[in-house]
Amino acid sequence: MSSRRDKSGKSNRRDFFKKAAALGLGATVSGSSFWRPREASAQITIPKKPMPRRPFGRSSIMVSTLSLGGMFDILNNRLMLAKALDWGINYWDTAEGYGQGRSEEGIGRWFARNPDTRKQVFLVTKLSARRGGDFTGRLEESLKRLNTDYVDLFFVHGIRDISEMESSLKSWAQSMKKAGKIKLFGFSTHSNMEECLEGAAKLPWIDGIMFTYNYRLMHEARMKEAVEACYRAGIGLTAMKTQGGGPVKSDSESEIEMAGRFMQKGFSDNQAKLMAVWQDKRIASICSQMPNLTIMATNAAAAVEQTRLSMSDRALLAQYAEETCGDYCAGCERLCSGVLAQRVEISDVMRCLMYFHSYQDLGLARATFQALPAQTRELLTQVDFSKAERSCPRNLKIGRLMREASTLFV
Numbered sequence: 001m002s003s004r005r006d007k008s009g010k011s012n013r014r015d016f017f018k019k020a021a022a023l024g025l026g027a028t029v030s031g032s033s034f035w036r037p038r039e040a041s042a043q044i045t046i047p048k049k050p051m052p053r054r055p056f057g058r059s060s061i062m063v064s065t066l067s068l069g070g071m072f073d074i075l076n077n078r079l080m081l082a083k084a085l086d087w088g089i090n091y092w093d094t095a096e097g098y099g100q101g102r103s104e105e106g107i108g109r110w111f112a113r114n115p116d117t118r119k120q121v122f123l124v125t126k127l128s129a130r131r132g133g134d135f136t137g138r139l140e141e142s143l144k145r146l147n148t149d150y151v152d153l154f155f156v157h158g159i160r161d162i163s164e165m166e167s168s169l170k171s172w173a174q175s176m177k178k179a180g181k182i183k184l185f186g187f188s189t190h191s192n193m194e195e196c197l198e199g200a201a202k203l204p205w206i207d208g209i210m211f212t213y214n215y216r217l218m219h220e221a222r223m224k225e226a227v228e229a230c231y232r233a234g235i236g237l238t239a240m241k242t243q244g245g246g247p248v249k250s251d252s253e254s255e256i257e258m259a260g261r262f263m264q265k266g267f268s269d270n271q272a273k274l275m276a277v278w279q280d281k282r283i284a285s286i287c288s289q290m291p292n293l294t295i296m297a298t299n300a301a302a303a304v305e306q307t308r309l310s311m312s313d314r315a316l317l318a319q320y321a322e323e324t325c326g327d328y329c330a331g332c333e334r335l336c337s338g339v340l341a342q343r344v345e346i347s348d349v350m351r352c353l354m355y356f357h358s359y360q361d362l363g364l365a366r367a368t369f370q371a372l373p374a375q376t377r378e379l380l381t382q383v384d385f386s387k388a389e390r391s392c393p394r395n396l397k398i399g400r401l402m403r404e405a406s407t408l409f410v
């Protein structure tokens with residue numbers, strides 16, 4: 001399938017999707033591509049097959065392979081929860097900080113009106129330990145917002161080093177389990193994931209981990225070993241950031257070709273990226289941000305269909321990953337932040353840029369940026385990042401990107 005080219009001769013993804021939509025092959029929603037069945041009109045439908053479930057680590061609790069990521073204003077979008085249950089999505093993920101509490105509050109409002117559904121849901125919330133304060137008190141506040149006595153899984157939010165899982169947290173987790181406030185305990189991470197996983201595999205009190213994992217990272221030797229070690233240790237694994245979006249928008253030739261090839265087969269590149277991760281049976285679930293029904297329906301369709309990607313499909317994804325390697329931040333911040341004299345959380349800033357360029361969600365990017373430590377935000381225009389750039393295996397233009405973030409998100 002051919003694609004249009006801009007004045008510089010480059011293919012243009014937006015034009016491509018406009019053309020594809022006109023042909024009835026797909027749709028453009030808020031600037032992003034989402035698949036829908038070729039025969040579909042405005043109606044969103046998903047196949048009438050059950051949502052697959054997998055055991056969550058040694059707990060053996062069966063969770064839907066697609067999890068509802070709750071980083072949005074659920075309070076005003078509770079229809080999403082009803083549809084999630086209708087479509088068999090029983091794993092709901094939220095956090096203290098999502099939507100400034102409106103995510104937890106929205107789920108709580110749902111449980112208040114639909115108390116019978118609480119037991120159907122595998123409910124996860126997270127607290128950042130770095131924020132300090134009374135951890136137990138903050139969990140109590142979360143439970144109050146969620147209108148429940150317990151969460152099925154509690155994550156320490158966004159660790160970047162396994163040393164953060166100190167022994168005091170082990171004792172805390174045990175006491176919270178004993179009190180019936182949490183059933184399982186673990187952490188989430190999008191920085192230095194491999195090291196965090198390797199360390200966790202040696203800690204028998206870690207029940208679950210949510211981590212960045214996608215078609216770009218899943219074939220890297222160290223990541224493969226780290227995932228295997230956790231899987232063998234009985235840790236339940238949830239993949240996030242599975243679209244592998246980056247702080248740089250590429251619109252590359254291979255992206256256009258990949259999208260066209262997948263679309264002709266009846267699914268989108270977004271769905272193919274999910275399916276690539278589901279083919280790894282060690283991953284219990286994919287947590288996906290699904291703030292609207294279009295995204296939820298397309299993701300649910302991909303989960304339910306369980307279409308296996310062919311070898312040539314996987315090769316296409318690998319080719320795309322290689323060609324756009326320099327657009328993606330892999331979260332290995334020990335390599336870049338680690339060489340700077342002053343602490344700047346580079347990979348977190350890259351994540352904000354990813355929300356902007358890849359998710360096209362300025363609100364989320366700004367909110368995440370504003371939640372970063374003040375020192376990181378203040379130093380973005382002051383620090384010389386050339387040493388960090390030399391250490392980056394993907395040759396990301398860190399200095400330019402940090403300045404871009406400081407302009408976009410203030």
Ligand code: SF4
Pocket residue numbers: 328329330331332333334335336337346347350391392393394395396398
């Ligand atoms: S900027 Fe480069 S070194 Fe730093 S986390 Fe991203 S990919 Fe790794």
